[in-house]
Amino acid sequence: MLVEIDFNSDEAIYIQLRNQIFVAIATSQLKEGESLPSVRALADKIGVNMHTVNKAYSTLRQDGFLKVDRRRGAVVAVDIDKLDSMAKMKAYLRPLIARGICKGLSKEEVKGIVDQLYEELS
């Protein structure tokens, strides 16, 4: 699993890290049951503080993407709650779609992008 952090980005490091773990799980680079690097190891690898990685792991655990196994560390364990996931997706999507409509993007164009991303991330 490769990690690329942009230190000049306006996006928080732990958010960048979380997003890349999303992508890694979606693309099965990280599979269910697989262990993630330890917070200290990953922090050392990408050159950030331990707590920054820990924050990413903590939010991922709270949002049902990881579980902590005392023996194996942080383990990919996706908690499936379809209704909740649909509701969150809709909430996250609303301002984005509104923005797109303002800019004249058609429903078909947006759905085309969704298709591209599913192709890219599945």
Added chain:
Amino acid sequence: MLVEIDFNSDEAIYIQLRNQIFVAIATSQLKEGESLPSVRALADKIGVNMHTVNKAYSTLRQDGFLKVDRRRGAVVAVDIDKLDSMAKMKAYLRPLIARGICKGLSKEEVKGIVDQLYEELS
């Protein structure tokens, strides 16, 4: 144009404001060429500082949603750049779609939500 700010939200006030203006423009509650409330008036109405509203207006201007006419104040003027808008939409969407795939959402389910939002926001 009604504005609702959640002061307990983790989302910045000027971001909440910007998102609601996205929705207002998309739903034609705010039409092309129409004037927005003055920064002072809107700030007073929703109970925040003038500069918070000004920051929302400034980012909207920078991103091509408003223009400033000295005579009429902040005016809705959407700058259409299809390629740029598509690229931004894809960039914003990527981590969201990755998240959805992790949670087992199908391409059809996501596109269904897009349909709902276009219905709701057009």
Added chain:
DNA sequence: ATAGTTGTTATATCATAAGTATAACAATTA
């Protein structure tokens, strides 16, 4: 048993961003 590693928690510090508070400016409007 000892030493090391796991995630986690607790403080503390620093830098940046968000939000507030006044004040002023040039341009426009009534």
Added chain:
DNA sequence: TAATTGTTATACTTATGATATAACAACTAT
């Protein structure tokens, strides 16, 4: 002339992100 427009400047407080040590209980390996 007086008031309002967006904008800029300065200063302050608060919240958050990131870093830095340090420690803890639970587990692993030697």
